Amino acid sequence: MEFISTEKTRDKLDIENIIEDYNNGLLKHGDIVEVKGSIHRLRIMSGFAFVVLRTPRRLFQCVYTDGEADFDINTIPEEACVIAKGKIVTDERCALGFEVHLTGMTVLSQPAELLPLVINKKELKLGIDVLLDNRAITLRNPRERAILKIADGVMCAFRNFLHSEGFTEFVAPKIVQAGAEGGADMFELDYFGQKAYLAQSPQMYKQMMVGVFTKVFTMSPVFRAEKHSTSRHINEFQGLDLEMGFINSFEDIMALEARMMVYIFNFLRTEYAMDLAELKVTLPEIKDIPKIKFMDAKNLIQEVYKRPYRDPNDLEPDEEKLIGKYFMEKYGSPFVFVTHYPTKKRPFYTMDDPENPEFTLSFDLLLNGTEVTTGGQRIHDYNEQVAKMQSRDMDINDFSDYLMMHKCGMPPHGGLGLGLERLVMRILNLDNIKYATAFPRDLNRLNP
């Protein structure tokens, strides 16, 4: 009988291992190495050529000289996948302290045609539709892929942080019978003859799971059938949702989020430094985060920026921008919590402020002048929840699954939701949220 070994063997063709060995003195000037990668860029000159390999985390330069290699560089196209063989040549001018002078090349695969677009420039100055239509190849550009690497880092940091805080991850279903927020703006589908919807929030499920594990999170797609077409909305996004019980006040949730942002920023700064450098982004140090009540924020902006507000119940994008500007200039904080949003504008499960029931125990977190989180305390008492639903003319019989948890006892609790793409967009200061995800969905885009 033959077996598959569970022992790991070190991958000698991986450039990261070669760099490690060079830095540790295990490889030195004159040694022969083999490196795998894609031919990212060729600059063929008279008698020699620069051959830039693209590996998972970097571009790596090799040098080809006529007569020194056993192959003809002119036969190898860009985007061929190869194993390049060559001699290590120490050169202090190189970023890594060495380069590889090619002696041979094994071609593993070749593109069938010339690429329809140039992807090996520093920055792809393409229209957004061209960029997204050709995502399979435009993402190969180092700058484009660095954005998605940051998204990987944010997901990883979110989970690491919450696990370290005692949270349990769970899976919320996406095909549901009704919506937590009421049912509007949901995609409808036929589920074996029953009418069903795509979940627009895991709200109901994360509250249920608070009754089970006290602190829970889930990371999964969220679907919104909203017909907006803005630079900060997409119709399917990656929701990072958490919920926690036994809170003393909704400020416990804000405090958790403040620590989480510190963790995420530190994690990116240390583990994703290469990607931030590629994107020319320097992350600020996160200190304590200022908080301000919704009405105070509105009045402040009106006063400071002489901008009378029109909508007393919500913040307009321009007001968010000015709030961001004010707290950055006055307190040096890219983040600000806006609290106590009006009851009218928050969902039925939000707990009202006992001191003034026209407002709620809720918050948004703004980053650089854009909302990146919505959160707050939820109603845990059954009778209070039923009364609020009835005051909104909701039929409680439609919510019997939801209300079972309240009926059977729930701790004081609350939580928050983040959109991954929105957060990445704000962290990196991108113009459009669609740059922050590999395969965005909007009103007109279902492909690729």
Added chain:
Amino acid sequence: MEFISTEKTRDKLDIENIIEDYNNGLLKHGDIVEVKGSIHRLRIMSGFAFVVLRTPRRLFQCVYTDGEADFDINTIPEEACVIAKGKIVTDERCALGFEVHLTGMTVLSQPAELLPLVINKKELKLGIDVLLDNRAITLRNPRERAILKIADGVMCAFRNFLHSEGFTEFVAPKIVQAGAEGGADMFELDYFGQKAYLAQSPQMYKQMMVGVFTKVFTMSPVFRAEKHSTSRHINEFQGLDLEMGFINSFEDIMALEARMMVYIFNFLRTEYAMDLAELKVTLPEIKDIPKIKFMDAKNLIQEVYKRPYRDPNDLEPDEEKLIGKYFMEKYGSPFVFVTHYPTKKRPFYTMDDPENPEFTLSFDLLLNGTEVTTGGQRIHDYNEQVAKMQSRDMDINDFSDYLMMHKCGMPPHGGLGLGLERLVMRILNLDNIKYATAFPRDLNRLNP
């Protein structure tokens, strides 16, 4: 201005911190502590009572004695959320070495009604529909929730392992225009007037991302509109999908998975020991994993168990069981790789075995006699992929987004897909996959 601090304060009401302090000598016999939790079980006797608190990871026993506490235990219902106050009493008979003798109790919330089901027994012997209809409360049972804790552990281990191997996580869209596997058995929806489907696999996307990051994974819901009703299928499951480039052979993927299973089992054994104990499950040590070709496996089972096979192109569930039995008895391995499945039964992107094109460079991994993974090498060459599609009468124009990556150069690559719930079911030896997820979806179930 007020600020939300980014400093963490230690939660003194958390039983885990109290246990830590007791074990470190910071708390001792006679000290007064406060613990938060839900009243899981009350056993009221004459003059005293046992009060079992449920906290996120354990049940914890407190003792109430008439006259020693400033409250009446008869006024406090099960499932109330409380802060229990009392004196630490060292007692070697207790699992933790101490218990708490109650002096006071703050009730944070109370259930509105008596629970419709008993959830505080060791094991809930409920019919599966009752169990699932009342998921908001049946999951509060320690055994039920331990299953989901294991699911949390598998997700965490999967990602930790892949990050440590240099993989990048990405998000694949769920609303798609066509299906990777052809379009059958997909849920259809209306997307702003366009016909769209729920993705039945992230296959196309993970291949594209191999061209970007070489090693990638994604964890997200997968939707299958299959009308089966078995104990091992659900219609929405959590897919754990990975794909890797620059492979030498499809055995590289099997080797990665073998190491991953070792990692997952070790991680559960160390980090989730309490949950495994609750479930009375001992995990086996994973050693090198045997592999056998599909046809050899079929013939072996026919020979050893005198069971003539009917379907030459697939393994029946009974055959999988017998293969599992054989390799467990003969080699002590709960896992076995079955390789080289017939071309007919594998999708269009699967690479044929050059030595015998009726079979493919593919594998399934069986755990305790059930398939938990399907994987294999994919076609990377554009012309080869087009030829295989045409031989299956597929219109390549329907796949231009998919084929762009092949046309523009792809490394030799392959990958695999796991279903979280199926894996948890097999690890814990559950009778039905629906026990392995919080909110399953099947032909008849859309709630809760």
